[in-house]
Amino acid sequence: MKPIIEWINKHKVREIYTSTYWNDVEKEKEKEWWVKDKNEKKLVNYLHSSGLFEEYKIAQTKLEEKGLLHGNILDVAAGVCWTSAMLSKSEDVVRIDALDFSWHRLSQLAPVVFEQFEADKDKIQRVYGSFYDIKRGEEEYDLIFMSQAFHHADKPLRLLVECDRVLKSRGG
Numbered sequence: 012m013k014p015i016i017e018w019i020n021k022h023k024v025r026e027i028y029t030s031t032y033w034n035d036v037e038k039e040k041e042k043e044w045w046v047k048d049k050n051e052k053k054l055v056n057y058l059h060s061s062g063l064f065e066e067y068k069i070a071q072t073k074l075e076e077k078g079l080l081h082g083n084i085l086d087v088a089a090g091v092c093w094t095s096a097m098l099s100k101s102e103d104v105v106r107i108d109a110l111d112f113s114w115h116r117l118s119q120l121a122p123v124v125f126e127q128f129e130a131d132k133d134k135i136q137r138v139y140g141s142f143y144d145i146k147r148g149e150e151e152y153d154l155i156f157m158s159q160a161f162h163h164a165d166k167p168l169r170l171l172v173e174c175d176r177v178l179k180s181r182g183g
Contacts, residue, residue: 012125012132015117018140024112033113044091047119049126054093067097067158074154075101082153085110085177087142087170088160092121096130098156104131108152110138110145143169150179 039045043057058064074080081103086095089109098107111117117137125132140146143166155174 012122013136015114015137015139018110018138018144018146019112021114024114024141033116036115039113039115044093044116044120044124046091046123046127049123051123051127054091054124054127058093063158067094070156071097071101079154079182080104082106083151084108084154084156085145085147085152085174087155087157087174089117089121089137090159091116091124092130092135092137093124093128094156094158095121095135096125096128099131099134100129104134107135108138108147109135110140110142112139112141114139143173145173145177147177149176150182151177153179153182155182 033039044054046054055064058067071080080098080101082105084098084104084107086092086098086107086109089095089111090113092109092111095107095109098104109117109121117139121137124130125135142160155178
């Protein structure tokens, strides 16, 4: 598994709206996505019961139909990286930058989720950073993916502008 790339330091993360909530490890331990063993079914059961897994499969089907599931992908606010794990299984996907500002999710939980979902770990780059400051050049990504993320942006226009900057002109 590739080491985590740091686009932001832990002191700057504290300045981000809601970062305290999403980086409280003790509170996180109570959540459905806190999995420490690949055989634990808590996350999988949650994704199915909440409808998130079905929503993902619908999105994946639409992306495939439109020929958009390929190349370099940015998974915005990737959390425990379950969507990155699922996206990595697509043959046409080259690289996924799984971007999140929660260090423990990227370092502790994502590796377990990768095992649980049988991810192609060679395609996934975990990135510790802010979705307001994506440290890639213009038109870097073929696809930007978000699951349960946009409503957490306190500056949604800034997020959209930044995503537009790094998305290829024919990207999705």
